[in-house]
Amino acid sequence: MRLSLSPTPLLLRWLTGWTLLGLAPAVWPDWMLGGWLLAGGLLLALAARDAFALHVRPSLPVERIVAPALPLGAWCPVRLRLDNPQTQPATLTVFDHYPAAAADCADLPQRLTVEPGGWVELRYRLRPVVRGEWRFAPTQLWLESPRGLWRRDDRAGETTTVRVYPDFAAIARYIRLTADRREALLGIHRHRRRGEGQTFLQLREYRVGDSLRQIDWKATARVRKPIARDYQEERNQTVLFLLDCGRRMRAQDDDLSHFDHALNALILLAYVALRQGDAVGVQSFGGERRWLAPRSGPGRLTALINRVYDLQPTLEPPDYAEAAQLIQTRQRKRALVVLLTNLRDEDQDDLRPAVALLSRRHLVLIANLREPVLDELLARPVHDLSQAHLYATTCHYLLQRERVQEELRHCGGIVLDTPPRQLPAAMVNQYLDLKRGGRL
Numbered sequence: 094m095r096l097s098l099s100p101t102p103l104l105l106r107w108l109t110g111w112t113l114l115g116l117a118p119a120v121w122p123d124w125m126l127g128g129w130l131l132a133g134g135l136l137l138a139l140a141a142r143d144a145f146a147l148h149v150r151p152s153l154p155v156e157r158i159v160a161p162a163l164p165l166g167a168w169c170p171v172r173l174r175l176d177n178p179q180t181q182p183a184t185l186t187v188f189d190h191y192p193a194a195a196a197d198c199a200d201l202p203q204r205l206t207v208e209p210g211g212w213v214e215l216r217y218r219l220r221p222v223v224r225g226e227w228r229f230a231p232t233q234l235w236l237e238s239p240r241g242l243w244r245r246d247d248r249a250g251e252t253t254t255v256r257v258y259p260d261f262a263a264i265a266r267y268i269r270l271t272a273d274r275r276e277a278l279l280g281i282h283r284h285r286r287r288g289e290g291q292t293f294l295q296l297r298e299y300r301v302g303d304s305l306r307q308i309d310w311k312a313t314a315r316v317r318k319p320i321a322r323d324y325q326e327e328r329n330q331t332v333l334f335l336l337d338c339g340r341r342m343r344a345q346d347d348d349l350s351h352f353d354h355a356l357n358a359l360i361l362l363a364y365v366a367l368r369q370g371d372a373v374g375v376q377s378f379g380g381e382r383r384w385l386a387p388r389s390g391p392g393r394l395t396a397l398i399n400r401v402y403d404l405q406p407t408l409e410p411p412d413y414a415e416a417a418q419l420i421q422t423r424q425r426k427r428a429l430v431v432l433l434t435n436l437r438d439e440d441q442d443d444l445r446p447a448v449a450l451l452s453r454r455h456l457v458l459i460a461n462l463r464e465p466v467l468d469e470l471l472a473r474p475v476h477d478l479s480q481a482h483l484y485a486t487t488c489h490y491l492l493q494r495e496r497v498q499e500e501l502r503h504c505g506g507i508v509l510d511t512p513p514r515q516l517p518a519a520m521v522n523q524y525l526d527l528k529r530g531g532r533l
């Protein structure tokens with residue numbers, strides 16, 4: 094689509110100079126008015142010819158190349174390919190209409206020249222800050238005339254739709270790392286625990302570091318060298334996420350809200366659980382209620398991400414009792430129920446009966462997001478009365494919070510209390526410990 098022409102700063106400077114030239118007779122009486130008018134006529138003719146050349150020139154084709162799915166909070170590349178099939182070079186400034194309300198952008202606008210019969214690929218970076226489905230409008234081009242006196246505002250290219258998902262980039266980093274380093278680099282620690290909660294896999298030669306309980310004495314006597322049993326974690330178990338979409342999950346300590354951090358942790362643990370052969374499902378509450386029944390196998394992670402990628406926290410309070418009743422109705426088989434929430438001391442009257450109800454059939458893991466500002470307040474030195482009062486208030490708040498967590502442990506729950514950025518590794522560590530301990 095082609096829009097109106099507008100003068101460039103170069104043309105405005107020429108017009109300003111011509112206007113000032115018209116004041117010359119006031120200083121130099123011998124200056125002839127005809128010379129000034131002649132200069133104006135030449136400038137007008139040049140500008141008109143330049144404007145006509147730009148008016149009849151077709152717009153440049155533009156192709157936008159961007160991934161259809163983008164991870165929240167990660168810088169992602171976007172490419173624009175501009176072709177110039179004409180016989181003259183094209184100088185232009187490029188603005189891409191990305192979803193400004195949902196993303197930050199770097200490296201735009203850009204001014205460039207496309208040679209005759211050639212093409213140029215422009216790159217810029219985009220960082221999504223809001224999940225959901227978003228649209229790129231056609232690219233805006235300021236195409237300059239051959240002599241640079243005019244520019245035309247064009248819209249070129251097609252509308253592009255992308256989806257912004259929770260940060261699956263963490264999964265990509267997990268996959269890229271070598272098997273023996275990935276857990277350590279992500280903060281995930283594997284503890285050696287053999288026997289209980291695991292099924293026999295195979296016999297192999299004894300290796301340094303194996304426990305004596307692993308030695309198969311009959312096989313050792315038969316082949317006259319140490320033989321150990323190898324085990325694998327039990328499979329075909331169930332991990333069911335209970336995702337709080339209530340108002341407290343809107344809290345924000347950095348670029349991401351607590352809800353976004355919870356989704357990132359959910360996606361990473363779902364990937365690890367599926368790799369272990371377990372089934373994964375999700376139930377949201379405290380706002381929009383979505384249900385995805387637990388399943389395992391290829392494609393399950395994609396189905397889960399597509400189910401929750403556009404969920405947003407609401408202003409509703411979380412109803413833990415209703416969520417627990419839904420799980421009891423929909424999930425008869427024993428499962429690891431992972432409750433992702435942000436607790437307060439006033440939640441204990443609602444949450445205790447819910448955890449007690451779930452614990453009758455399931456193993457309940459409460460993943461609680463702790464505000465990093467609390468740790469920062471405790472680490473600050475105290476110099477005056479107001480700082481002492483703030484320190485004491487923080488200690489009292491944390492004490493009340495710990496009492497709530499202790500009551501939840503008495504009801505059968507397992508409580509994680511961790512800052513948002515540490516939540517993914519903490520949840521995976523706890524899941525692996527529970528698997529190895531045979532508690533599922």
